[in-house]
Amino acid sequence: MDSQPLTFSSLDARIESLPEHPASAHPGGRVGWASAIAMAAAVSALLLLKVFPGNTTAVVIAAALIAVEMGAFAVAMTATLPTMHPARERREFAEMLDHDLPHHQAMVAWIGQYPREQRQAMATFVGFRLERFRNKLPLLTGSMESLGVLPLLGALFLQFKDMHWPPHPSWPEVLLISGLMLFYWLSLLQISVRWRLELYDALLKKSLAGP
Numbered sequence: 671m672d673s674q675p676l677t678f679s680s681l682d683a684r685i686e687s688l689p690e691h692p693a694s695a696h697p698g699g700r701v702g703w704a705s706a707i708a709m710a711a712a713v714s715a716l717l718l719l720k721v722f723p724g725n726t727t728a729v730v731i732a733a734a735l736i737a738v739e740m741g742a743f744a745v746a747m748t749a750t751l752p753t754m755h756p757a758r759e760r761r762e763f764a765e766m767l768d769h770d771l772p773h774h775q776a777m778v779a780w781i782g783q784y785p786r787e788q789r790q791a792m793a794t795f796v797g798f799r800l801e802r803f804r805n806k807l808p809l810l811t812g813s814m815e816s817l818g819v820l821p822l823l824g825a826l827f828l829q830f831k832d833m834h835w836p837p838h839p840s841w842p843e844v845l846l847i848s849g850l851m852l853f854y855w856l857s858l859l860q861i862s863v864r865w866r867l868e869l870y871d872a873l874l875k876k877s878l879a880g881p
Contacts (some may be wrong), residue, residue, distance in 0.1 A: 676784040678792070680689040681870060684777065691769040704857065708742035709851035711735040728780045735761045793874035 674680050715735035722728035781789060 676781065676788060676792070678796070678870065681781070681873070684780065684806060685866075685869065688773050688777070691766040704742045704746035708739045708746065709855055711742065711846075712816070712851060713848045715739065716847060720841065720844055726788065756789040777873060778876045781873055786878065789874055789877055793878060796867060796870045796874060800864070800871050803864055803867055 672683070712735070715732040718728050718732045
């Protein structure tokens with residue numbers, strides 16, 4: 671048995687240490703980081719244009735930030751699109767499964783070293799927390815997962831629908847767009863936590879199902 675006690679922290683650290691397949695750039699991860707960069711660039715540009723209206727340097731910097739925002743949004747949106755090469759996508763996915771299977775089995779075997787009573791208690795607890803999380807999550811995210819990047823497109827529409835050059839956003843527009851982007855980022859974080867809870871649940875149950 672590993673000298674380290676089995677805790678959710680040690681389980682999470684073990685999961686984080688698993689090697690990834692070179693082709694396993696997770697779309698959700700790309701969407702998250704690209705969205706964060708786009709949001710920061712958009713809010714910074716809006717605030718810069720509002721605080722320094724008509725300032726040439728501010729306009730130039732804001733234009734660069736808007737370019738960064740659009741590029742990051744493009745990355746976020748393309749991460750959710752299907753590949754143009756279905757056969758290659760299926761082959762890479764099969765290779766990822768071959769790569770991940772032994773690591774998954776090793777993780778289950780590692781968890782299985784610990785006393786069954788401890789694993790059962792952790793599985794029961796994480797199942798309870800996951801159920802509560804699933805019940806609470808719709809209050810924040812609604813159908814966010816089904817909408818994908820649509821909320822980002824809505825924020826872009828609000829940002830650019832009445833824009834002229836140089837832009838002069840109003841404070842309500844700045845606050846509304848900033849609020850929408852912050853809400854979207856918080857939703858992504860909550861969904862990421864739920865995915866990790868589901869992985870804890872699956873691994874613990876798998877270890878209990880074994881001999």
